[in-house]
Amino acid sequence: MADTYQRPVSFDCHPVIEQKYILPTPSIEEMYLRVKKLIRLRTPGGIIFAHPRFGKTYGVRYVMRVLREDYPKAVVLSFGCQKKRSKSEDAFFSLLLQAVGHPGAFTGSVPKKRARLNERIMELVNRSGHNWFVIFADEAQRLDVIEYEWLRDVHDELERYGIRMITLLVGQPQLLNQKSAFRLSRETQIVARFMIDELQFHGLLSADDVATCLAGYDEACFPVNSEWSYTRFFLPAAYSTGFRLVNQAAVLWDTFKTAHDAAGFSYDLQIPMQYFARSVEIALGESAAQDDYHFSIPLLTWQLAIKESNFVAAQEELRIVMTDDLPAQD
Structure with a gap:
């Protein structure tokens, strides 16, 4: 004995x-390298997709941690997309305000929440010394057209101030179907901002x-x-x-x-x-x-x-x- x-x-x-x-896997390493490339090229968005339980959320947590080590002052955020019967602009901006750590996430009107969100992000990014930030949207197949439009408003407003928003949509393969549907319906403004790059996450x-x-x-x-x-x-x-x-x-x-x-x-x-x-x-x-x-x-x-x-x-x-x-x- x-x-x-x-x-x-x-x-x-x-x-x-x-x-x-969290331990690295080959797919997580591939995700990390792809995200770093998107940052380097300032690509505004991409899709990371896989079937359930393949470790997407696990991988995102790892990549966020390593990005914060590589860029100690950079702004790296995430939020979970919620499945609801009806889409609420008020609830959506409360969710984003939570993601950026704003104490007033649940008070005030929608216009005030929009303003708070933009101001908070600009504050964080200016403090970081970079002109970009990364935000992961987990279970992004739950997002509807109107929510993409609200997210696009944030993207466009920040860009007017010289801030590049890099959005990574993380979810199930339905994201590819949504991308095709947006193209067919000529929602090119959504595809161009959030769905340019694609990465399949494997087991x-x-x-x-x-x-x-x-x-x-x-x-x-x-x-x-x-x-x-x-x-x-x-x-x-x-x-x-x-x-x-x-x-x-x-x-x-x-x-x-x-x-x-x-x-x-x-x-x-x-x-x-x-x-x-x-x-x-x-x-x-x-x-x-x-x-x-x-x-x-x-x-x-x-x-x-x-x-x-x-x-x-x-x-x-x-x-x-x-x-x-x-x-x-x-």
Whole structure:
């Protein structure tokens, strides 16, 4: 048996247990590089789309964090698009005022809220030293034409003051249908401002993708700047003799593929980040009590972890949309 290790924090306080951590994936890295390019070119807007549970929101959080590290004073904002029976200009501008941290988000008339929003953004951008800011609209397929028009008003007003607004619409593939519909209805002012660029956000597509993510558990540490990587925290004895999650990549990919094929799915395997991360969390949690110097996570543990993550059940829900072709892209 392994010696007892004194972990720096209790299990309940670890970010893996609390599910309060973000690790980079190849798709997240692609998103980050694309957003940086849009900033460099001052492109006014773009679409980032994927099926549900593929990790879009997770990816946006990571990209926002890294952008703030790369541009410490830059203004990087986000808001969640709400699904409502009727669209309210008052509610929409309250939502945007919340996103910019204005204390008067819920008071005053619509014209006053519009003015507050523009003034607040100009204040933040002027303080940043840049002439641009980035705003992510999550679940953007919920936006209606009139809401795009309200957003366009903000864009145009700020541009008159020399401020470039870079809007990233993050949502499901319906965004592409909306873009096509706007073109057909000659709503080119919306497409030109918010839908110029397109990026499809993927799940994990290969064992190499899985290895990239597993390496994150081997490298990320908590507490930050300590020597306690996530892998070491759960399996300190095994870690001390060379165990690393990255070496489990082929086994884990094959286990997901076996579950995928056994369920009879006809489309190629993509592992949504939510179910990948949940499977790893379950496997680490289950393995901690078995930690020893020669321990390695057995195949059965991975199989049970994937089952308990509800990966197959979730893929059943996506079966129809995954087998349909996405709308043609220009």
